Amino acid sequence: MQETPFCLRVGHLLSYSISDSNTTAFKNPSTFILLGIPGLEAAHIWISIPFCTMYTITILGNFTILFIVKMEPSLHGPMYYFLCMLAVTDLVLTTSILPKSLNIFWFSSREIGFSACLTQMYFIHCFLEMESCIFVAMALDRYVAICNPLRHSAILTNPVVAKIGLAVLLRGCLVILPIPVLARQWPYCRTNIIPQPYCAHIAVVNLACADTRVSSYYGLFVLFCVMGLDVIFIAVSYIQILRAIFSLPTKDARLKTFGTCSSHLFVILAFYIPGLFSSLTYRFSQNVPRHFHVLIANVYHLTPPVLNPVIYGVRTKQIRGRLLRLFTHEGT
Template structure:
């Protein structure tokens, strides 16, 4: 273990993930909710994919985007939790340098991809409510596929420089990562070379993608709310707004933990390390766990299909 704590090589062969620093004695107990969260995320997102695939009435843009979100969530939680659970259960803390950078890439790429999918879903709600008669002609299957491809390419290309820049750094101090997974800031902070370029690029990605997505979301929902308030009756307004409520809840589940995690990393120098680790895990794991629950609870078509599925099995 002592040999892996420090190294003179430019790129170390392995890093050491500590999990929750200071809480090592409680790792087994911490693993219980983490394991439950992983199972919940897997079952929830796989169920969403199965329901949409087997129910022809759900073969619409809104549910295609929901499937994209479910796949993104599955990749996101699987990029983190198997290794985290191996730390908790087997004290398997070593991670290969290349594997660490790969994990970093998948986490940040698919997390940002999730933001792009929310924008696509907001576009769908905008067209459905503001231009209902043209919805099927505007958002065709080909257009939905192109939007999904654009979201994927955007995240893939913008996030790729992060692990590349991290690989170019010199790591000559310690290889101990005070975290449960290879988060970008946790890794590059171990370098003994100049990390300003890496930090500047990470900030650029955060602010560029966040600003762009916030502008698009704000525009979409401003137009949606204006259209809703022009509807003639209160019941119609509430029913129409209800079609957007699950999407708005999912955006809050994604954005609030992300905001707290970002603020504590950038400005919370006096915040204990385990709080940083906990917030970073919540930021990444909350959407995969809660999104299927939100859409399952607030989307009547999914509720009906799920009810028929269990009723059929029961009989």
């Protein structure tokens, strides 16, 4: 049986709406159409300004972290190696989303190939999952450093850190692999319009004209069982850390020790709280405006990569000092 040809092009988008597209009949289109932020198309140029600013800060901030850690021998330790892993993850995550989003906002370049869409979906969710796993590794580092400081260098050696990094990479790649594999098998015979500026998992799967509960359930499994276990491990680690901190004899010692992990704790909250809110509202809040869903999802995906280098750069004394010395040296 010959497939219905896919003939929608960007030039026809002006006369197209989401409701109109629901009457289009085709199967497994060669391309999808990304709408950007539905309902706010007239403001795309203005919306692109904070998006572009966030991307610029992410690129400059995370490359600065990588450069400083590489150039400063005193920062060649587990905490900073994990921070470099986080910086690389943030760079790949934002580069998977923002260039295409900015093309939509600036040039109305809305088409994306079917395979390219699934690839983008894989990279976004894979590196989000890796980021969660890196936070677990960083919590482990803080736990050992505070609760067992005399054995920190013996426990978290460079080979152990390298094995943790490999485990983070493999877990992210393998756990997320079923998501695009399942998405590829569904027939897409309703519409090819994705009401997002990128190919998010549920946004794509919702376009299929089949029972996609397997995809939805697997997405929930990753959210609650995989990333949920990460949250539990981090929580247990920080309970032990706080117990150790409050057992210190003086207030100054408690504040100083807590300061060494406060940056990590703040970054964790900025990552998990919007992520949980975004996922649950997309699945269960049908009366929430679509553009609100999209904006919350973008906050979840793009805010942590912006905040991470800023928070660690400001709150981490060694990085802040090395950065100041770098600018002072260049200015003299």
